[in-house]
Amino acid sequence: MSATESDKTVNTTADDNDSGLAAKNPAKRRKTLLIMLLVFVAIGVIWFLLWTLVFSRRETTDNAYVGGNQVAISAQVPGTVVAILADDTQHVDAGQILVKLDSTDASVRLSQARSALAQAVRQVRQQTDSASGSDAAVAARQIDLKKAEADLKRRLPLIAAQAEAPETIQHLRDAVDQASAALTSAQAQASAEHASIEGTDIANNPAVLQARANFRAAWVAAQRNTIYAPVSGYVAQRSVQLGNSVQPGQQLMTVLPLHDLWIDANFKEGQLRHIRIGQPAKIETDIYGSNVEYHGKVIGLGAGTGSVFSLLPAQNATGNWIKVVQRVPVRIALDNQELDKHPLRIGLSSDVTIDITDDRGAVLAPQTEHPAVAETTVYDQMASKADAEADQVISANLSSSGNTGSKHSN
Incomplete structure (x- = not known):
């Protein structure tokens, strides 16, 4: 076979192969396109179902942080720091001593107030005894007046019979006038004596109450040289040092209660359309990751955007204006039992997902009475102890046979 014939044979074979591939490629292409179309349709269906059943029923944000109360501990009276009994990161209980101030001046003022209270009780006792003496004097003057009147009445018939000198009768009339004047003076004196004690007992006399x-103010001031923790929590930001001269209102440290915490989730304004009070929420924090999930509920929406309450609010009325999507803080309460298992710290980052399936709740909190957000009885105990101490001073200076009166109560 010549070379020319061989080339013709090879060309014929190649042409046959190209014709076969051309016949198969359209079918294969259609099959590939159909598979791709089905894949895209399946992805669209899955996305539609996810949006309908999942994504449209929740709002999420990672602009969320743990919030809590920060109780500033400050001095209530001036003084010099002589002891610091709590430091950063330490746990303190409500009523525990945190700082002590020098109490020398306060002790002197308390002693003066105690002496003044005792003196006031004794003065009122003296006024009470003096009033009793004035009453006795009034009774004596009444007797004298009756005696003078009786003498005059008995002598008047004698003058009609000319058995008595007119001068004697005049002397008797003068004696009656003198007795009457003495009675009036005694009554005025008794009234003056009773004016300061009338209508009250010794313990509730205005002078004693003053x-x-x-004394109560001096006692409380002396106690305030010892600074107590108003709530239980952890100490942070301790700035006080030994020997510092502190003034009323000066912050010494901060106590952070880590039990009643919340989440401030800052949602975009477009996400607030279906967020309502009472909706459940799930929270994941960066510190624990997805291994720990907290459950809470929406308890309120902020009254304004963050930019409104910033130190320098935006001036959107200027000519150069660019629209910026605003965010509104949504407060979410946490479960204290979950916090006990996995403690959090104020300011930690978190991811929040709110279930908005039921959006029939209120957007604004109702105008109803709410319990106290936080309260302490530490200072009430201080006041009750001051009253008990004052009662002891009053009782010690009341006479055993006199009017002991009733103890004062606030």
């Missing part, structure tokens, strides 16, 4: 109030 001295008692001064």
Whole structure:
């Protein structure tokens, strides 16, 4: 076979192969396109179902942080720091001593107030005894007047019979006038004596109450040289040092209660359309990751955007204006039992997902009475102890046979 014939044979074979591939490629292409179309349709269906059943029923944000109360511990009276009994990161209980101030001056003022209270009680006792003496004097003057009137009445018939000198009768009339004047003077004196004690007993006399109030203020001031923790929590930001001269209102440290915490989730304004009070929420924090999930509920929406409450609010009325999507803080309460198992710290980052399936709730909190957000009885105990101390001072200075009166109560 010549070379020319061989080339013709090869060309014929190649042409046959190209014709076969051309016949198969359209079918294969259609099959490939159909598979791709089905894949895209399946992806669209899955996305539609996910949006309908999942994504449209929740709002999420990672602009969320743990919030809590920050109780500033400050001095209530001036003084010099002589002891610091709590430091950063330490746990303290409500009523525990945190700082002590020098109490020398306060002790002197308390002693003065105690002496003034005792003196006030004794003065009122003296006024009470003096009033009793004035009453006795009035009774004596009444007897004298009756005697003078009786003498005059008995002598008047004698003058009609000319058995008595007119001068004697005049002397008797003068004696009656003198006795009457003495009675009037005694009654005025008794009235003046009773004016300061009338209508009250010794313990509730205005002078005693004034001295008692001064003693109570001095006692409380002396106690405030010892600074107590108003709530239980952890100490942070301790700035006080030994020897510092502190003034009322000066912050010494902060106590952070880590039990009643919340989440401030900052949602975009477009996400607030279906968020309502009472909706459940799930929270994941960066510190624990997805291994720990907290459950809470929406308890309120902020009254304004963050930019409104910033130090320098945006001036959107200027000519150069660019629209910026605003965010509104949504407060979410956490479960304290979950916090006990996995403690959090104020300011930690978190991811929040709110279930908005039921959007029939209220957007704004109702105008109803709410319990106290936080309260302490530490200072009430201090006041009750001051009253008990004042009662002891009053009782010690009341006479055993006199009017002991009733103890004062606030």
